[in-house]
Amino acid sequence: xxxxxxxxxxxxxxxxxxxxxxxxxxxxxxxxxxxxxxxxxxxxxxxxxxxxxxxxxxxxxxx
Amino acid sequence: xxxxxxxxxxxxxxxxxxxxxxxxxxxxxxxxxxxxxxxxxxxxxxxxxxxxxxxxxxxxxxxxxxxxxxxxxxxxxxxxxxxxxxxxxxxxxxxxxxxxxxxxxxxxxxxxxxxxxxxxxxxxxxxxxxxxxxxxxxxxxxxxxxxxxxxxxxxxxxxxxxxxxxxxxxxxxxxxxxxxxxxxxxxxxxxxxxxxxxxxxxxxxxxxxxxxxxxxxxxxxxxxxxxxxxxxxxxxxxxxxxxxxxxxxxxxxxxxxxxxxxxxxxxxxxxxxxxxxxxxxxxxxxxxxxxxxxxxxxxxxxxxxxxxxxxxxxxxxxxxxxxxxxxxxxxxxxxxxxxxxxxxxxxxxxxxxxxxxxxxxxxxxxxxxxxxxxxxxxxxxxxxxxxxxxxxxxxxxxxxxxxxxxxxxxxxxxxxxxxxxxxxxxxxxxxxxxxxxxxxxxxxxxxxxxxxxxxxxxxxxxxxxxxxxxxxxxxxxxxxxxxxxxxxxxxxxxxxxxxxxxxxxxxxxxxxxxxxxxxxxxxxxxxxxxxxxxxxxxxxxxxxxxxxxxxxxxxxxxxxxxxxxxxxxxxxxxxxxxxxxxxxxxxxxxxxxx
Numbered sequence: 001x002x003x004x005x006x007x008x009x010x011x012x013x014x015x016x017x018x019x020x021x022x023x024x025x026x027x028x029x030x031x032x033x034x035x036x037x038x039x040x041x042x043x044x045x046x047x048x049x050x051x052x053x054x055x056x057x058x059x060x061x062x063x
Numbered sequence: 064x065x066x067x068x069x070x071x072x073x074x075x076x077x078x079x080x081x082x083x084x085x086x087x088x089x090x091x092x093x094x095x096x097x098x099x100x101x102x103x104x105x106x107x108x109x110x111x112x113x114x115x116x117x118x119x120x121x122x123x124x125x126x127x128x129x130x131x132x133x134x135x136x137x138x139x140x141x142x143x144x145x146x147x148x149x150x151x152x153x154x155x156x157x158x159x160x161x162x163x164x165x166x167x168x169x170x171x172x173x174x175x176x177x178x179x180x181x182x183x184x185x186x187x188x189x190x191x192x193x194x195x196x197x198x199x200x201x202x203x204x205x206x207x208x209x210x211x212x213x214x215x216x217x218x219x220x221x222x223x224x225x226x227x228x229x230x231x232x233x234x235x236x237x238x239x240x241x242x243x244x245x246x247x248x249x250x251x252x253x254x255x256x257x258x259x260x261x262x263x264x265x266x267x268x269x270x271x272x273x274x275x276x277x278x279x280x281x282x283x284x285x286x287x288x289x290x291x292x293x294x295x296x297x298x299x300x301x302x303x304x305x306x307x308x309x310x311x312x313x314x315x316x317x318x319x320x321x322x323x324x325x326x327x328x329x330x331x332x333x334x335x336x337x338x339x340x341x342x343x344x345x346x347x348x349x350x351x352x353x354x355x356x357x358x359x360x361x362x363x364x365x366x367x368x369x370x371x372x373x374x375x376x377x378x379x380x381x382x383x384x385x386x387x388x389x390x391x392x393x394x395x396x397x398x399x400x401x402x403x404x405x406x407x408x409x410x411x412x413x414x415x416x417x418x419x420x421x422x423x424x425x426x427x428x429x430x431x432x433x434x435x436x437x438x439x440x441x442x443x444x445x446x447x448x449x450x451x452x453x454x455x456x457x458x459x460x461x462x463x464x465x466x467x468x469x470x471x472x473x474x475x476x477x478x479x480x481x482x483x484x485x486x487x488x489x490x491x492x493x494x495x496x497x498x499x500x501x502x503x504x505x506x507x508x509x510x511x512x513x514x515x516x517x518x519x520x521x522x523x524x525x526x527x528x529x530x531x532x533x534x535x536x537x538x539x540x541x542x543x544x545x546x547x548x549x550x551x552x553x554x555x556x557x558x559x560x561x562x563x564x565x566x567x568x569x570x571x572x573x574x575x576x577x578x579x580x581x582x583x584x585x586x587x588x589x590x591x592x593x594x595x596x597x598x599x600x601x602x603x604x605x606x607x608x609x610x611x612x613x614x615x616x617x618x619x620x621x622x623x624x625x626x627x628x629x630x631x632x633x634x635x636x637x638x639x640x641x642x643x644x645x646x647x648x649x650x651x652x653x654x655x656x657x
Contacts, residue, residue: 027326027327029328029331035151035152035331038331038335039151042339043148046144046145046339046342050284050296053137053283053346056283057134057276057281057282057283059276060272060275060276060277060281061279061282062273062276062277
């Protein structure tokens with residue numbers, strides 16, 4: 001007898017499982033409360049890093 | 064190499080491999096083997112993503128790039144955090160919702176089987192070629208420097224990887240990558256500290272920064288837009304974002320890393336962690352290269368960093384004479400004199416700085432620039448001579464700068480550690496690649512279309528064989544790679560030809576929800592043909608468009624053409640599930656509809 005496993009469902013068709021109702025994306029991040037804030041922090045850090053690099057380069061090049 | 068270095072090198076690599084095998088010894092089903100039971104925490108995912116992207120060539124080539132041209136290369140990575148945010152916000156939730164194993168599996172649910180198979184085949188072709196290069200590119204450099212036969216170096220890099228990847232699958236890859244990244248980051252930090260300590264007495268970090276800054280090597284940001292200048296902030300923020308979206312969102316070697324997360328939150332955090340850490344990490348690697356540059360202002364660097372080239376042409380005989388050895392000696396004497404003058408000017412610069420003598424500082428700096436130009440001319444003459452002696456020799460020696468410093472100037476023990484860094488980087492990216500190749504072959508072709516309905520034990524056994532098979536293919540390709548000219552560039556070109564189309568298919572899948580399967584399939588085929596034609600036109604001199612632009616062109620062609628075709632190639636629109644968890648339309652039912 002062939003045991004029924006994960007690959008038997010062809011093609012992948014998402015079924016409503018008990019866990020499906022609590023879709024993981026609804027889970028908030030561990031800090032900052034919302035994902036939108038998390039993304040903003042990453043992007044703001046990136047902008048600050050770029051500005052920091054620019055100032056660093058200018059300072060040491062004597063400009 | 065000293066026995067302690069051997070001990071450190073072999074000990075580190077074997078311990079990591081044994082750890083990977085031991086940690087994943089309980090893998091007993093296909094889900095566990097291919098997705099690691101989806102158990103990984105965000106820091107493991109983040110480190111695994113970074114380790115997959117950072118190949119050995121990153122740690123050999125990037126410091127050399129900073130040595131030659133400064134820190135501007137860092138801008139290439141500026142699109143990465145943006146891509147991470149886009150993927151975390153829009154792409155991973157869709158993959159999680161459908162519980163897919165590969166990125167291409169998603170395309171079947173969204174479009175149809177043929178679109179899935181087409182993109183999976185494109186991935187296998189492109190990644191299958193580059194897996195060999197991931198081994199070969201650093202192996203050829205290490206062989207030249209360490210004097211090991213190329214085959215042995217290839218085997219040393221590929222052999223251990225195959226053992227633990229075949230044994231433990233995805234989980235082994237991620238677990239070993241965590242250790243490998245720790246070794247890599249610690250090794251680069253230690254290299255930076257040692258470099259600073261090896262500068263002459265009285266020369267500090269501030270002198271190093273001032274010298275490199277005033278020689279233009281600290282210009283991290285170039286605000287001027289230019290198509291000719293490959294690295295500026297605009298190409299970094301826009302063109303690179305496309306490249307990273309494609310690489311992290313549609314390349315299974317990366318997708319598999321974050322699909323192994325315990326929850327969507329862990330995967331998202333892993334990607335965002337990569338978005339925050341990756342750019343500073345690249346800057347650290349570039350900064351190490353810059354410190355090597357400062358170090359070689361006081362210590363005479365070789366006239367040409369690939370010593371194997373010099374040995375080869377010196378030994379060449381013409382009519383019983385060794386003409387290149389004589390010429391080389393002439394250029395070496397000139398180079399020695401230029402170095403002495405430049406080094407004296409650098410000393411004057413440091414003294415003038417200490418005395419706060421601005422005029423003396425500028426005069427010394429001018430002298431440094433003049434001698435650096437002479438130095439560069441002599442080195443170019445030597446490269447030209449090497450080419451004249453043997454056209455097949457590669458004269459680009461910037462990839463050899465860092466490894467030369469490691470093997471010749473680092474203390475015993477650290478040579479082994481830094482070599483372990485380079486080998487770890489090669490192993491971590493190779494492991495991800497063969498693991499992803501085996502997964503895509505198994506999930507998207509073997510069990511989906513070729514051999515359906517077999518037992519889990521059968522698929523697990525075949526997954527291991529496929530991993531072994533792809534590992535051996537990568538090794539075989541790596542050992543044959545030296546037979547081809549410009550192979551690395553060839554593989555990059557192959558990647559650019561296909562990446563745009565794949566990115567376009569995924570962009571339509573995620574953002575153009577009314578577009579149907581038939582429209583995107585024909586649009587992808589047509590776009591692919593158009594990209595190949597554009598590439599051919601460049602090759603025959605009818606276009607100046609370089610291959611880097613093929614990615615955005617391919618992507619926009621798929622989006623535009625699929626929107627056009629969707630007007631008359633009717634296909635049932637696909638509706639993604641609502642946030643509250645409505646299930647997707649059932650594919651089998653949908654296909655039976657007229």
